[in-house]
Amino acid sequence: MAVPDEPENDPVTAYLLSTFRNITRGRRFLTTMAGAFPLPLSAREISDWLEAYPPAMARAEIDEVVFTLDALCLAEDED
Template sequence: MVVPDEPETDPMTSYLLSTFRNITRGRRFISSMAGAFPLPLSAREITDWLEAHPPAMPRSEIDEVVYTLDALCLKAEEED
């Protein structure tokens, strides 16, 4: 996957992108003879991160952003 240059961001966008990046470090995978395949992020992975790093905004807003970014990343992975 080609990684584009990062656009300039405001503090809230930077917080959300950083939060997503860190949550994905706990992503689970399914392994098979064909390889390892990423699973969508779950509420548990988000909760684990937010319990250790109290959020700067409502959980519902974080969930919406994280799930949307996750879906975009998984879709891009499928297309490669």
């Protein structure tokens, strides 16, 4: 996977990217004889992170960004 250029580093973008990066550290994997496959993030992984680090913005906005970034990352892995 090619590393994309860094987006502008305004505080909201930096917070959301950091939050996504940290939430993905708790990603679950389906392990089979064929290998390990990443599962989509769930609301539980997001909740676990936000309980430890209270959000700086509305939960609905964080969910939307995290789920969108996750879908993009998983789609990239399929290619």
